[in-house]
Amino acid sequence: MVGDAREARKRLAGYRETARVFSSRALIDQYPNEWVAAFDGEVVGHSKSLSELLHSLRDHGISRQDAMVRYITKGDRALIV
Numbered sequence: 657m658v659g660d661a662r663e664a665r666k667r668l669a670g671y672r673e674t675a676r677v678f679s680s681r682a683l684i685d686q687y688p689n690e691w692v693a694a695f696d697g698e699v700v701g702h703s704k705s706l707s708e709l710l711h712s713l714r715d716h717g718i719s720r721q722d723a724m725v726r727y728i729t730k731g732d733r734a735l736i737v
Contacts, residue, residue, distance in 0.1 A: 673697030674724050687728045695723040 677683070677694040691709045693701040695718050703709040706725070713723055 670696055671724075678724065678726055683728050684730055688730055689728070691725060691727050693718070693723045693725045 674694045674697055677697060677699060678692075683692060683699075687699075687702045690702045690704055691706045692699055693709055693713055695713075700716065700718060700723065701709050701712045703712065706727075709725065710720060713720060
């Protein structure tokens with residue numbers, strides 16, 4: 657069970673780092689009206705098409721379950737997948 661708790665803490669820390677990526681207002685200027693994927697605390701992909709972004713994640717060996725994906729707009733609407 658100790659391994660499970662350690663792994664859970666590691667994953668939670670990674671989740672926090674990745675969530676911080678999306679708190680940056682700079683993303684709005686860098687990727688307006690695009691889908692953005694973050695993993696391990698950094699942007700790992702972006703695209704106008706969600707489907708293309710998800711394919712790119714898979715092609716780079718990043719599990720959809722491990723990455724955060726969000727649609728970045730200049731408006732108030734936020735779509736998180």
